[in-house]
Amino acid sequence: xxxxxxxxxxxxxxxxxxxxxxxxxxxxxxxxxxxxxxxxxxxxxxxxxxxxxxxxxxxxxxxxxxxxxxxxxxxxxxxxxxxxxxxxxxxxxxxxxxxxxxxxxxxxxxxxxxxxxxxxxxxxxxxxxxxxxxxxxxxxxxxxxxxxxxxxxxxxxxxxxxxxxxxxxxxxxxxxxxxxxxxxxxxxxxxxxxxxxxxxxxxxxxxxxxxxxxxxxxxxxxxxxxxxxxxxxxxxxxxxxxxxxxxxxxxxxxxxxxxxxxxxxxxxxxxxxxxxxxxxxxxxxxxxxxxxxxxxxxxxxxxxxxxxxxxxxxxxxxxxxxxxxxxxxxxxxx
Amino acid sequence: xxxxxxxxxxxxxxxxxxxxxxxxxxxxxxxxxxxxxxxxxxxxxxxxxxxxxxxxxxxxxxxxxxxxxxxxxxxxxxxxxxxxxxxxxxxxxxxxxxxxxxxxxxxxxxxxxxxxxxxxxxxxxxxxxxxxxxxxxxxxxxxxxxxxxxxxxxxxxxxxxxxxxxxxxxxxxxxxxxxxxxxxxxxxxxxxxxxxxxxxxxxxxxxxxxxxxxxxxxxxxxxxxxxxxxxxxxxxxxxxxxxxxxxxxxxxxxxxxxxxxxxxxxxxxxxxxxxxxxxxxxxxxxxxxxxxxxxxxxxxxxxxxxxxxxxxxxxxxxxxxxxxxxxxxxxxxxxx
Numbered sequence: 001x002x003x004x005x006x007x008x009x010x011x012x013x014x015x016x017x018x019x020x021x022x023x024x025x026x027x028x029x030x031x032x033x034x035x036x037x038x039x040x041x042x043x044x045x046x047x048x049x050x051x052x053x054x055x056x057x058x059x060x061x062x063x064x065x066x067x068x069x070x071x072x073x074x075x076x077x078x079x080x081x082x083x084x085x086x087x088x089x090x091x092x093x094x095x096x097x098x099x100x101x102x103x104x105x106x107x108x109x110x111x112x113x114x115x116x117x118x119x120x121x122x123x124x125x126x127x128x129x130x131x132x133x134x135x136x137x138x139x140x141x142x143x144x145x146x147x148x149x150x151x152x153x154x155x156x157x158x159x160x161x162x163x164x165x166x167x168x169x170x171x172x173x174x175x176x177x178x179x180x181x182x183x184x185x186x187x188x189x190x191x192x193x194x195x196x197x198x199x200x201x202x203x204x205x206x207x208x209x210x211x212x213x214x215x216x217x218x219x220x221x222x223x224x225x226x227x228x229x230x231x232x233x234x235x236x237x238x239x240x241x242x243x244x245x246x247x248x249x250x251x252x253x254x255x256x257x258x259x260x261x262x263x264x265x266x267x268x269x270x271x272x273x274x275x276x277x278x279x280x281x282x283x284x285x286x287x288x289x290x291x292x293x294x295x296x297x298x299x300x301x302x303x304x305x306x307x308x309x310x311x312x313x314x315x316x317x318x319x320x321x322x323x324x325x326x327x328x329x330x331x332x333x334x
Numbered sequence: 335x336x337x338x339x340x341x342x343x344x345x346x347x348x349x350x351x352x353x354x355x356x357x358x359x360x361x362x363x364x365x366x367x368x369x370x371x372x373x374x375x376x377x378x379x380x381x382x383x384x385x386x387x388x389x390x391x392x393x394x395x396x397x398x399x400x401x402x403x404x405x406x407x408x409x410x411x412x413x414x415x416x417x418x419x420x421x422x423x424x425x426x427x428x429x430x431x432x433x434x435x436x437x438x439x440x441x442x443x444x445x446x447x448x449x450x451x452x453x454x455x456x457x458x459x460x461x462x463x464x465x466x467x468x469x470x471x472x473x474x475x476x477x478x479x480x481x482x483x484x485x486x487x488x489x490x491x492x493x494x495x496x497x498x499x500x501x502x503x504x505x506x507x508x509x510x511x512x513x514x515x516x517x518x519x520x521x522x523x524x525x526x527x528x529x530x531x532x533x534x535x536x537x538x539x540x541x542x543x544x545x546x547x548x549x550x551x552x553x554x555x556x557x558x559x560x561x562x563x564x565x566x567x568x569x570x571x572x573x574x575x576x577x578x579x580x581x582x583x584x585x586x587x588x589x590x591x592x593x594x595x596x597x598x599x600x601x602x603x604x605x606x607x608x609x610x611x612x613x614x615x616x617x618x619x620x621x622x623x624x625x626x627x628x629x630x631x632x633x634x635x636x637x638x639x640x641x642x643x644x645x646x647x648x649x650x651x652x653x654x655x656x657x658x659x660x661x662x663x664x665x666x667x668x669x670x
Contacts, residue, residue: 046527161618191390191554193615196598200614218528221600225607245604262532264561266584266599267606274536274561277529280497 007034007075008179008212009058014072015287016050016057019065026284027053029236031072032311035180040206040213042227042244044220044259048281050236051216055182058082059097060089076180095125098173098211102185104165108157114141114168115153118175125176140171143208145201163194167201174209181213187222199226220263224248229317232256235282235292238311242318252320252329254297291322299324344378345516345548346402351375351411353394353401357623369623371397373572375411379516384542384549386563386580388556388595392619394572395552399518402550403435404428415516433463433512440521442501446493452479452504453489459511478507481544482537499530506537516548523558531555535562556599560584565655568592571630572622578656588658590637629661637662 016028028050035041045051056062058074058081074081077096081089093099101107109117118137122128128136134153141149144167157165166186173181183202187195203226206213215227223230223244230247232240232255240253251257261275279296291297294304303323311319312326320326352375354368371394379385389395400406402413404420413420418431439445446455456475460466466474476486482503493501502522509517519538523531535558541547553559559566560580567577568591576589587593594613601607615634620626626633632642641661650663 046529163618191619192556192598193390193594194618195600196612196614199600200612219600220528220602221607224602224604225600248602248604259528260602262529263602264557265601266556266560266596267601270560270581273539274532276532276536278533280499280530281527 006036008037008077009035010073010075011054011058012073012075014054014057014074015070016053016062017068017070019068023285026287027067027236028057029284029288031233031236031238033231033238033241035212035214037179037212038206038210039229040215040227042223042230043214043216043233044218044223044230045233046218046281048283049233051233052184053236054233055099055184055214055216059093059099059182060084060086061093091125094121094178095176096178097180097182098176098178099182099184100166100169100173100186103189104162104169105157107169108165110157113154113156114160115155118153118168118172121172121175136175137171140175141168143174143205144168144171145197146171162190163197166190166194166198170198170201170205174205174211177209178211181211182216183213184216185218186215188217188219195222202226220248220260232259235288236284237288237292237321239293239322240318240320241311242314242320243316246316246318252314252318252325253293253322254299254324255293256320343381345381345416346379346550347412347414348378348402349376349412349414351398351401351413352409353397353406354409367623369621370572370625371622372401373625375572375574377567377574377577379548379550380564381515381548382542382546383564384551384562386559386566387550387552387569388554388559388566389569390554390595390619392571392622393569394622395569396520398569399437399520399550399552403432403437403516403518405437433459434514435516435518436509436512436514437518437520438502438505438509438522441525442498442505443493443525445505446501448493451490451492452484452496455493455504456507456511459508463512474511478510481510481541482507497530498526499533502526502534503537506534506541510541510545513545514547516550518550518552520552521554522551523555524553531558538562556596568595571619571625573630573659574657575631575660576656576658578658579654582654582656588652588656588663589631589660590635590662591631594636629659 012032014028014031018025018027031054043051057069069082072082115137118140119133122133122136137153138149141152146152146164146167160168187198217223227244230244231238234255240247240256251260258277262277264274277296282292288308290306291304291309294300309321309323311321313319314329351372353372354370356365357367357369358364359366375398387395387398397406401408408421415435453475456478457471460471460474479486484503523534526534539562542549551559551562563580565579566583567574570591576592587596594615597613613636617634620633628644629642629647632638639661647659647661648664649657649659651657
């Protein structure tokens with residue numbers, strides 16, 4: 001994929017390895033992607049596919065050891081974040097790059113009020129006075145749809161419900177109007193009706209704030225509803241990438257195809273038997289030398305077992321790391 | 335479904351089930367109230383069918399599952415499984431009845447003893463309830479492992495050596511050990527990855543066909559329930575708001591809560607998602623300690639009327655075996 005100058009965040013060839021007692025685990029293998037200003041990039045994959053580790057690596061939130069970033073560049077505002085000093089990273093995190101994690105109860109500090117936790121980034125990154133920060137904090141709570149925001153500032157996290165806590169997390173993440181927001185499974189711990197509320201909130205926030213969002217999830221439905229572009233991860237690499245409509249209507253990688261078919265819908269036709277993907281996801285102990293999906297792929301052939309498939313551009317900005325998809329594409333264009 | 339046939343082939347009959355948890359306060363731990371986890375529940379599960387039980391967290395669906403096989407004592411009501419009344423059964427009689435009813439738990443990690451081998455885990459119910467020779471027991475364990483698709487070579491391994499999906503298979507084999515008739519599946523796939531969920535659900539369906547099992551399938555995954563269940567009960571704040579055959583429920587939900595719940599499930603199709611009309615419910619589920627007066631759903635219902643805040647909605651049965659607790663339909667029934 002060509003790196004455009006217009007992207008706010010550009011990741012190239014990122015490799016993250018965990019050194020464990022029993023050997024190494026290659027969690028992220030040559031991941032490259034760009035994030036355009038204002039776009040919402042969905043990242044899907046099952047647990048262990050490396051989606052969270054990728055995002056944690058690029059903002060330097062992985063404990064090292066055991067994690068080690070072997071190679072790669074993360075360009076943000078003309079700098080390589082992987083080489084930035086810790087003090088500089090602290091200025092960027094929470095200021096220019098915000099994040100929201102899966103479980104709002106464990107990511108909020110239980111012994112401080114919500115108002116304090118909201119004011120903290122405002123005072124630290126934007127240098128607001130105590131009173132100004134308090135005013136802004138109340139505005140933020142109102143923005144994320146929390147009723148009676150002024151009074152709620154003095155409440156502690158346990159006094160909020162799960163959905164409200166996640167709204168608070170969004171308020172903290174957008175407090176300094178970051179250029180990039182990384183949301184790691186922000187609705188996974190919530191019920192569907194509350195998830196619908198949060199998704200609606202994000203749609204509203206995007207209209208008003210224009211930041212780029214990376215949304216990590218395992219739920220294909222959520223991605224279909226909110227994102228512009230989607231990355232499918234498997235075995236620590238990007239197996240398919242493209243505009244959301246194209247990837248969902250015409251998935252090129254066998255893994256994406258299988259993933260889309262294995263999820264039963266609540267509307268439309270109901271199939272008698274669910275399609276399954278045989279076996280289970282791999283744990284990579286070394287850098288992959290073959291397609292990591294081939295043991296589970298119904299369409300695998302010899303080349304898949306002996307060669308690592310690179311990402312091949314199919315059409316427009318849709319690409320996939322599959323020899324078969326590449327061949328089909330050549331045949332179609334010939 | 336006609337009422338008479340309903341009675342005859344019902345394997346599980348629940349009448350007026352209530353499960354309250356006391357709330358205590360102060361140093362004397364005096365009882366100050368009740369969490370009405372399950373309030374006045376009545377339903378039947380027919381032999382060989384799968385009843386899906388859906389609802390959001392805290393609605394009481396797990397409590398129902400646990401009460402059904404007496405892992406929790408009920409506060410009021412009766413439960414009859416296979417003609418035997420479970421409620422009020424003595425511990426000795428309950429022990430005798432246990433083989434007929436089993437449970438598959440949500441978290442396969444937490445529900446398997448880490449110090450027992452797979453053979454030990456699957457064999458435990460056999461030791462407890464049957465007098466088998468070691469050889470016969472091992473033969474039965476192997477048979478069960480084959481049935482759930484676990485290689486016999488794994489019999490002497492420990493749970494931590496398995497992946498989530500395989501652990502769930504061990505849990506299923508254990509539940510099947512005593513040839514049960516009725517299995518409560520409490521969120522059996524919630525802890526698994528999507529590609530593994532389908533494997534486990536297909537296994538459950540295959541076993542049901544082969545062994546003529548009856549399931550109560552508790553889940554918050556409406557898509558998966560649509561796949562596996564024959565009838566679906568929707569719970570909200572300790573009550574069943576709607577109980578209906580599967581296709582009717584998904585095609586034409588009657589209760590406003592069911593409608594909102596279905597509309598909130600995102601669909602893996604960007605085209606549909608773009609044009610879909612969503613019902614976004616306001617607010618959160620109220621506390622079951624202090625449920626609203628009248629209809630439990632009146633605080634969030636988009637179609638709320640005056641009467642909903644005063645009077646508890648009666649249960650209305652409609653044609654085709656549907657049941658809904660909502661004033662919208664009660665009025666219609668009165669008028670007709």
